[in-house]
Amino acid sequence: xxxxxxxxxxxxxxxxxxxxxxxxxxxxxxxxxxxxxxxxxxxxxxxxxxxxxxxxxxxxxxxxxxxxxxxxxxxxxxxxxxxxxxxxxxxxxxxxxxxxxxxxxxxxxxxxxxxxxxxxxxxxxxxxxxxxxxxxxxxxxxxxxxxxxxxxxxxxxxxxxxxxxxxxxxxxxxxxxxxxxxxxxxxxxxxxxxxxxxxxxxxxxxxxxxxxxxxxxxxxxxxxx
Amino acid sequence: xxxxxxxxxxxxxxxxxxxxxxxxxxxxxxxxxxxxxxxxxxxxxxxxxxxxxxxxxxxxxxxxxxxxxxxxxxxxxxxxxxxxxxxxxxxxxxxxxxxxxxxxxxxxxxxxxxxxxxxxxxxxxxxxxxxxxxxxxxxxxxxxxxxxxxxxxxxxxxxxxxxxxxxxxxxxxxxxxxxxxxxxxxxxxxxxxxxxxxxxxxxxxxxxxxxxxxxxxxxxxxxxx
DNA sequence: AGAAGTCTCAAGTAGAGGTTGACCCTTAGC
DNA sequence: GCTAAGGGTCAACCTCTACTTGAGACTTCT
Numbered sequence: 001x002x003x004x005x006x007x008x009x010x011x012x013x014x015x016x017x018x019x020x021x022x023x024x025x026x027x028x029x030x031x032x033x034x035x036x037x038x039x040x041x042x043x044x045x046x047x048x049x050x051x052x053x054x055x056x057x058x059x060x061x062x063x064x065x066x067x068x069x070x071x072x073x074x075x076x077x078x079x080x081x082x083x084x085x086x087x088x089x090x091x092x093x094x095x096x097x098x099x100x101x102x103x104x105x106x107x108x109x110x111x112x113x114x115x116x117x118x119x120x121x122x123x124x125x126x127x128x129x130x131x132x133x134x135x136x137x138x139x140x141x142x143x144x145x146x147x148x149x150x151x152x153x154x155x156x157x158x159x160x161x162x163x164x165x166x167x168x169x170x171x172x173x174x175x176x177x178x179x180x181x182x183x184x185x186x187x188x189x190x191x192x193x194x195x196x197x198x199x200x201x202x203x204x205x206x207x208x209x210x211x212x213x214x215x216x217x218x219x220x221x222x223x224x225x
Numbered sequence: 226x227x228x229x230x231x232x233x234x235x236x237x238x239x240x241x242x243x244x245x246x247x248x249x250x251x252x253x254x255x256x257x258x259x260x261x262x263x264x265x266x267x268x269x270x271x272x273x274x275x276x277x278x279x280x281x282x283x284x285x286x287x288x289x290x291x292x293x294x295x296x297x298x299x300x301x302x303x304x305x306x307x308x309x310x311x312x313x314x315x316x317x318x319x320x321x322x323x324x325x326x327x328x329x330x331x332x333x334x335x336x337x338x339x340x341x342x343x344x345x346x347x348x349x350x351x352x353x354x355x356x357x358x359x360x361x362x363x364x365x366x367x368x369x370x371x372x373x374x375x376x377x378x379x380x381x382x383x384x385x386x387x388x389x390x391x392x393x394x395x396x397x398x399x400x401x402x403x404x405x406x407x408x409x410x411x412x413x414x415x416x417x418x419x420x421x422x423x424x425x426x427x428x429x430x431x432x433x434x435x436x437x438x439x440x441x442x443x444x445x446x447x448x449x450x
Numbered sequence: 451a452g453a454a455g456t457c458t459c460a461a462g463t464a465g466a467g468g469t470t471g472a473c474c475c476t477t478a479g480c
Numbered sequence: 481g482c483t484a485a486g487g488g489t490c491a492a493c494c495t496c497t498a499c500t501t502g503a504g505a506c507t508t509c510t
Contacts (some may be wrong), residue, residue, distance in 0.1 A: 032458095033499060068382070203378070204440070204441070254468070
């Protein structure tokens with residue numbers, strides 16, 4: 001009886017109360033129903049009690065999130081979860097970014113009005129993200145704009161390492177949006193993918209607008225003290 | 226009977242057969258039902274016949290698409306379509322130091338098109354920051370814009386608690402700038418304070434631009450996988 | 451041993467999303 | 481002006497999803 005007794009297993013009631021915070025309308029009978037519909041398959045004790053692993057718990061959370069936030073019907077959620085095929089494979093360079101011309105380091109520095117030392121530093125802190133191609137770094141146009149902004153900030157005494165936080169914040173915010181539109185973007189239905197791109201665009205605008213407003217408010221508070 | 230007879234208007238049966246190709250399960254009764262549910266509002270003849278404009282047709286297509294491909298319930302589609310009233314890009318960004326009129330909760334909710342429950346939630350997570358004055362909460366104009374953005378994000382299933390990160394990021398970024406200009410702003414010398422405000426403004430723009438660019442880059446990466 | 455928790459299975463419920471039918475009115479074409 | 485084809489409302493009905501409830505029996509914990 002060695003196998004898997006290590007990892008903590010949860011009974012249905014425990015699972016239910018754990019999720020009650022995030023999903024107030026969970027219930028024991030609902031969990032059973034979801035199993036009945038083929039969305040969950042918890043282990044069982046010899047006596048027939050359901051035992052939920054951490055993975056089961058996570059899966060259940062995903063189900064509830066898709067249901068609550070994406071309004072997906074269970075039938076669709078089942079499909080979504082059944083196909084881990086959504087993982088990569090597709091080197092589709094679609095949409096949002098049409099193919100952009102790329103720059104090398106010298107061009108970037110010239111465009112941004114910075115020196116290579118600063119560029120190297122920016123790269124070190126993840127503010128520039130070139131792709132390497134045959135030993136050569138290639139920068140997107142966007143990176144030049146980023147470098148320009150950073151260069152000007154540097155003139156105020158704000159070094160790249162201070163700016164790392166900007167990047168991680170942007171990444172986190174994008175990650176949030178990913179959670180929302182990711183499934184659509186990876187959908188098999190091309191119409192749904194297109195809609196996903198549209199949502200991505202809209203959410204991007206909204207998110208950008210929001211952080212802009214919040215940032216501005218914080219600054220104003222700063223100004224008025 | 227001169228008015229508006231120029232643009233071609235369609236009867237319900239025509240609309241129905243036009244859409245039959247793309248949406249086989251459309252029906253006259255369904256269109257009527259959608260109107261009943263407040264999703265459509267076609268004009269009427271004196272006799273009471275529905276008359277659909279091209280815009281109505283487009284709107285109907287959108288509804289059917291959202292329903293079929295995104296599985297959105299009508300209630301959500303209605304919201305979705307009702308909101309783009311927020312279309313106006315307000316570049317209004319009054320100077321940092323200026324006095325702004327304030328709003329109370331009701332006004333805020335109305336301006337942002339959200340309900341008080343959401344407003345309360347936003348406040349809970351620090352996205353709205355009213356000042357309390359004699360037991361009354363007073364919101365800045367900026368808060369209304371923030372609430373508007375959050376409301377729209379909520380329609381995408383992004384709840385206030387997911388947005389807390391946006392605020393903390395904005396605060397951290399503002400804090401960074403504070404470190405640079407803070408001393409000037411608190412200086413006794415008014416000339417130096419003025420210069421500090423100018424720097425604050427410039428740094429604000431730069432910081433905002435930077436996080437915008439970084440966010441955009443992260444999204445593009447998302448779009449191209 | 452006993453209380454608290456869980457099991458299954460059948461039946462019931464609430465709401466979304468329409469459909470159907472009865473009955474009457476409009477509109478376009480002759 | 482007549483008439484056929486199409487449209488209007490309204491109430492009742494229907495189907496499907498997503499659960500809930502209750503009865504009766506079993507399991508687990510202490």
